[in-house]
Amino acid sequence: MVRIKINDMDLGQIAKSGQCFRMKEQEHGVWSVVAGTKYIEAVREEEEFLFSCEEEEFQRIWSHYFDLGGDYAGYKKQVPSEDSYLREAIRCGWGVRILCQDLWEMLVTFILSQNNNIPRIKGSVTELCNKFGVERSGRGLVLFSDGTWNEVRKSYMTFPTPESIASSGISGLSGLGLGYRDKYILSIAECCSGPEGNTWLAGLKEADYESAHAQLLKQLGIGKKVADCVCLFGLHHVGAFPVDTHVKQILTTYYPDGFPLKRYEGYAGILQQYMFYHKINRLAVE
DNA sequence: TACCAGGTCGCTG
């Protein structure tokens, strides 16, 4: 187990922020995360967090995954008090962070997100993992009756490989609730398969935001908004600012004279996430 | 029943 103090992070808020579709709440406030082929559970204890892994794995994988190098206090400070809407959004989603998720996984999940709703996206992702993923054993957290935290074995399904989806063909994707997006998923799976696919993915990771965005737009089923989501969540270009129906509505309501994108150049995606979180959770949380 | 959900495609003018 790893015990570490982390500011500006709330796992429940991250889970409800619409950027990841495989975080699940376990007992006693524990959250489980499946990221690609890796699994971890985490829980808050006062000002600290407990993670179900060794220090070495935490430093190698999860520290980056939870973007612990990101200066969220610094981002928040940039928003002036005159912007009462954004100040309120940040107050509401103070613990939201931009996770550094797997690129291939983001391609699939955000292609699925188009003209769709979050519960159904989650369902489709779960079905894809159940059908094409591999069962593995990971480490979870349990609270013993004496009040101490201990690790237990947990089984989980990995996220499917591009090859496993590509080889299923379009017929293998029916019945998973993908709807008309099935052909887009097959297309991106074929694109990401094999050595050529690896090269393409590696090239995207090397590219800057503009270049990555342009390359993504060439893919079937990927438009401006999904490309921005992939850049933001899969490539950690935090300057990307995805505009969906919710954000569009926020912009017209609170920023009739235009959102000051220039002011937040290079990290506007962080603020977009506070906006999005506030929009879809403001009613649910008290 | 019609409309909406973290949009994009393909066609039209």
Add this chain to the structure above:
DNA sequence: CAGCGACCTGGT
């Protein structure tokens, strides 16, 4: 190049 209807599907 901008505008616009169609689109799988499950939930109100």
